[in-house]
Amino acid sequence: MYYIDVILPIPIRQAFTYSVNKDEALFLKPGMRVAVPFGRSKVYTAIVFRSATAQEPGYPTKSIDHILDEAPLINSHQLKHWQWMASYYLCTLGEVVRAALPSLFLLESETMVRLKETELIDESILDDDEFQVVEALGHQQTLHINDIRSILDRHSVVKVLQGLLEKDCILIHEEVQERYKPRLKTFIRLRADLHQESALNEVLEQMSRAHAQRLALMKMYLLTADPNTEDISQVDLQKASEVSPGVIKALLDKGLMEQYVKQMDRLDFYPGSVANLPQLSSHQLTALEEIEDYHGQELPVLLHGVTGSGKTALYIHLIARQLEAGNQVLYLVPEIALTTQLIQRLQAFFGEFLGVYHSRYNLQERAEVWHNVAAKKQKARLIIGARSAIFLPFQNLGLVVIDEEHEPSFKQHNPAPRYHGRDSALVLAQHHGARVVMGSATPSLESSYLADKGNYGLVKMPYRYNKMLMPQMELIDIREGYRKKRMTGHFSERLIEQMSESLESGSQVILFQNRRGYSPVLSCSTCGVVSECPNCDVSLSYHEYQQQLRCHYCGYSMPVPVECPACGSATLDAKGLGTQQVEAEVKELFPDYRVARMDQDTTRGKKAHSRLINQFEDREIDILVGTQMLAKGLDFAGVKLVGVMNADNLLSFPDFRAHERCFQLLVQVGGRSGRQSEQGLVLIQAFNPYHTILQQVTQYDYPAMYSQETEERRQFKYPPFYRVIRLTFKDRNRQKMQQASRWFATLLRHALQVEILGPEVPVIGRIRNQYLTHILIKFDRDLSAYAIKETIYRAENRFKGLKEFSTVRIVMDVDPY
DNA sequence: AGCACGCCGACT
DNA sequence: GTCGGCGTGCTC
Ligand SMILES: [Zn+2]
Ligand SMILES: [Zn+2]
Numbered sequence: 001m002y003y004i005d006v007i008l009p010i011p012i013r014q015a016f017t018y019s020v021n022k023d024e025a026l027f028l029k030p031g032m033r034v035a036v037p038f039g040r041s042k043v044y045t046a047i048v049f050r051s052a053t054a055q056e057p058g059y060p061t062k063s064i065d066h067i068l069d070e071a072p073l074i075n076s077h078q079l080k081h082w083q084w085m086a087s088y089y090l091c092t093l094g095e096v097v098r099a100a101l102p103s104l105f106l107l108e109s110e111t112m113v114r115l116k117e118t119e120l121i122d123e124s125i126l127d128d129d130e131f132q133v134v135e136a137l138g139h140q141q142t143l144h145i146n147d148i149r150s151i152l153d154r155h156s157v158v159k160v161l162q163g164l165l166e167k168d169c170i171l172i173h174e175e176v177q178e179r180y181k182p183r184l185k186t187f188i189r190l191r192a193d194l195h196q197e198s199a200l201n202e203v204l205e206q207m208s209r210a211h212a213q214r215l216a217l218m219k220m221y222l223l224t225a226d227p228n229t230e231d232i233s234q235v236d237l238q239k240a241s242e243v244s245p246g247v248i249k250a251l252l253d254k255g256l257m258e259q260y261v262k263q264m265d266r267l268d269f270y271p272g273s274v275a276n277l278p279q280l281s282s283h284q285l286t287a288l289e290e291i292e293d294y295h296g297q298e299l300p301v302l303l304h305g306v307t308g309s310g311k312t313a314l315y316i317h318l319i320a321r322q323l324e325a326g327n328q329v330l331y332l333v334p335e336i337a338l339t340t341q342l343i344q345r346l347q348a349f350f351g352e353f354l355g356v357y358h359s360r361y362n363l364q365e366r367a368e369v370w371h372n373v374a375a376k377k378q379k380a381r382l383i384i385g386a387r388s389a390i391f392l393p394f395q396n397l398g399l400v401v402i403d404e405e406h407e408p409s410f411k412q413h414n415p416a417p418r419y420h421g422r423d424s425a426l427v428l429a430q431h432h433g434a435r436v437v438m439g440s441a442t443p444s445l446e447s448s449y450l451a452d453k454g455n456y457g458l459v460k461m462p463y464r465y466n467k468m469l470m471p472q473m474e475l476i477d478i479r480e481g482y483r484k485k486r487m488t489g490h491f492s493e494r495l496i497e498q499m500s501e502s503l504e505s506g507s508q509v510i511l512f513q514n515r516r517g518y519s520p521v522l523s524c525s526t527c528g529v530v531s532e533c534p535n536c537d538v539s540l541s542y543h544e545y546q547q548q549l550r551c552h553y554c555g556y557s558m559p560v561p562v563e564c565p566a567c568g569s570a571t572l573d574a575k576g577l578g579t580q581q582v583e584a585e586v587k588e589l590f591p592d593y594r595v596a597r598m599d600q601d602t603t604r605g606k607k608a609h610s611r612l613i614n615q616f617e618d619r620e621i622d623i624l625v626g627t628q629m630l631a632k633g634l635d636f637a638g639v640k641l642v643g644v645m646n647a648d649n650l651l652s653f654p655d656f657r658a659h660e661r662c663f664q665l666l667v668q669v670g671g672r673s674g675r676q677s678e679q680g681l682v683l684i685q686a687f688n689p690y691h692t693i694l695q696q697v698t699q700y701d702y703p704a705m706y707s708q709e710t711e712e713r714r715q716f717k718y719p720p721f722y723r724v725i726r727l728t729f730k731d732r733n734r735q736k737m738q739q740a741s742r743w744f745a746t747l748l749r750h751a752l753q754v755e756i757l758g759p760e761v762p763v764i765g766r767i768r769n770q771y772l773t774h775i776l777i778k779f780d781r782d783l784s785a786y787a788i789k790e791t792i793y794r795a796e797n798r799f800k801g802l803k804e805f806s807t808v809r810i811v812m813d814v815d816p817y
Numbered sequence: 818a819g820c821a822c823g824c825c826g827a828c829t
Numbered sequence: 830g831t832c833g834g835c836g837t838g839c840t841c
Contacts, residue, residue: 006841010818016841039820039840061841806837
């Protein structure tokens with residue numbers, strides 16, 4: 001007997017050992033999948049983690065069910081990277097596997113139920129539930145356990161099934177279905193000999209009476225001869241020859257045409273590249289040389305280039321060199337939804353090499369990209385993807401591009417693994433010996449700091465491409481405006497005046513309404529009460545479209561009440577999104593121009609976002625009102641003026657990064673203006689325009705922001721000088737949760753000579769009826785994170801031994817920002 | 818994480 | 830009396 005260690009995709013911090021026979025032992029290698037029985041009855045997909053040994057473990061083992069792969073699905077680079085991730089981000093390998101593998105590869109067994117093929121079932125011995133199940137099985141041969149749950153309208157159906165099993169009515173079995181199915185499509189073609197015109201004519205003559213069939217056959221001949229058509233489906237021919245399906249069926253029956261099946265590509269196919277590499281300016285050339293120089297020294301590069309400096313063109317040159325060398329390239333972007341423009345641009349140069357990977361792809365599509373990358377297929381040599389693309393089976397990664405490096409959305413918050421896409425990609429690149437370039441117009445403080453320390457090479461591009469000037473920034477004091485009653489709604493006189501001028505000259509305008517995390521609520525104008533979620537400590541948000549109130553945290557929903565539940569008055573008032581209000585005001589101020597809104601509401605659908613962008617690009621919209629999404633890497637040629645409705649509320653967030661984020665956001669939004677011809681103008685309305693950050697924004701004074709912020713971070717022990725690990729305690733019982741967190745904090749204070757903050761109740765103290773509290777562990781980044789994490793684990797183990805806290809869950813988040 | 822076992826309140 | 834709630838422990 002031989003034994004293998006496997007990883008199961010579950011949050012348990014240990015490997016499991018299964019027995020295999022000799023043949024299996026020789027065959028199985030790390031990274032292959034095996035189906036294993038686990039627990040009572042379920043069969044799970046597990047990943048072989050350690051090859052077989054003859055060493056018998058000290059406990060009984062089960063044997064594997066069967067082997068799922070002929071060759072490892074996961075390569076050694078990946079296993080190494082995933083192990084790093086689990087240990088750095090304090091999660092289990094199983095959790096990493098869950099996140100990393102397209103779920104298609106992680107089959108679980110499904111419990112299926114069938115009627116036993118006996119004569120007649122004596123229905124009198126069945127109770128109501130049992131009868132219902134048997135009746136349903138009469139209609140449908142097999143039922144999934146979930147079907148039975150919905151038939152009986154309850155979750156626990158095991159008892160019922162057991163009863164039926166005892167009465168010998170049904171069979172239960174566990175089924176594992178291989179769910180990856182290549183997409184097959186059926187096409188038709190002429191019988192081989194009919195490609196000869198003479199042969200065809202002969203046939204046509206013989207069928208002089210079947211007019212429609214003749215027509216279809218002739219059309220088929222023409223379509224086949226056309227070099228532009230490839231495969232012809234039955235429907236294609238029907239449409240082309242305008243005959244009924246029966247006609248074509250008749251031709252098939254006669255054997256004049258035949259069917260064949262072809263495996264189709266599910267992924268978008270990008271046509272081959274047409275464009276030459278973009279011409280670089282002398283500034284860009286210098287930057288490119290500097291980058292390559294640092295790369296020669298094996299340093300990742302931080303490319304700090306102002307908006308419009310042409311960073312993408314540099315990436316394109318770097319990518320081209322890697323592709324020429326036959327290497328794979330990963331291009332990470334913060335949010336794939338926002339990359340239509342980027343994909344269009346890259347496909348002009350690298351069409352045939354380009355693959356895209358993100359969470360909006362369905363399971364089959366993701367599996368297909370995975371296979372393409374693993375096979376080093378040409379069409380997957382350059383992968384554009386969101387953070388999860390770091391899990392793909394790269395083998396010879398030559399370059400990782402991390403675009404908009406400063407974007408906080410690179411960090412995954414829930415569920416585990418709570419990893420940072422950029423930081424994990426850096427480690428991945430290190431494992432591969434790949435080069436890295438991280439780009440931003442407003443680098444994150446962490447990255448700038450590491451560049452300062454010499455961990456990264458820093459390359460600057462302070463000028464816009466084509467000598468365009470940076471947009472001019474101007475602050476508008478709206479406190480004055482409100483005091484003197486000079487405001488029209490949210491608009492200052494200056495903003496209105498500039499908008500008119502801009503619109504009249506034919507330019508487009510972007511208005512930025514930045515209320516982070518703000519969603520519309522319903523409040524009573526009589527008593528002021530806002531409807532709250534019964535399960536969470538948050539107000540319900542108002543969904544105009546569906547006329548309901550919904551909780552974003554637990555999904556609770558209720559119809560919009562007519563009367564205030566607190567005081568009974570019918571004076572409920574929906575406060576719309578900030579963007580909605582601004583949009584309404586704009587329509588009133590500029591009735592002759594076309595206004596559109598870009599926020600969570602209007603970009604709900606899959607394509608809504610890119611449709612809006614295209615409309616704006618095509619100048620079908622004059623004024624675009626939007627939220628943060630406007631700040632991210634979009635290029636609009638026709639925009640001269642950008643207005644920021646209220647800069648203060650960016651600064652008022654209780655987050656140590658509020659200032660940094662404000663600077664980044666404003667500079668990025670401002671960068672949307674004046675990209676093509678004239679110098680752009682950015683008007684920033686603020687109640688306190690003298691705030692240093694706002695002053696630094698108007699001067700584009702990144703160095704000043706950087707030195708001021710780093711000083712504060714150093715003083716208050718925040719990243720990048722200190723590392724932060726956040727522990728969240730959760731329980732339905734508030735007291736128990738509080739006690740547990742206090743116990744844990746005390747233990748940590750004894751065990752660690754570092755700063756422990758809390759327990760402290762977070763902004764939202766209850767979600768899904770679970771009470772929450774935080775403990776923050778802060779320690780100098782030069783201390784060994786490894787040792788501290790070990791201590792946390794030891795504390796957790798002791799904690800788990802305490803019965804009184806057994807229901808309390810601890811969520812660990814490393815670098816929780 | 819699932820999942821089953823087992824113990825207690827509140828209904829036919 | 831039974832049903833279903835949830836606390837408890839286990840999974841190679
Ligand atoms: Zn809720
Ligand atoms: Zn009221």
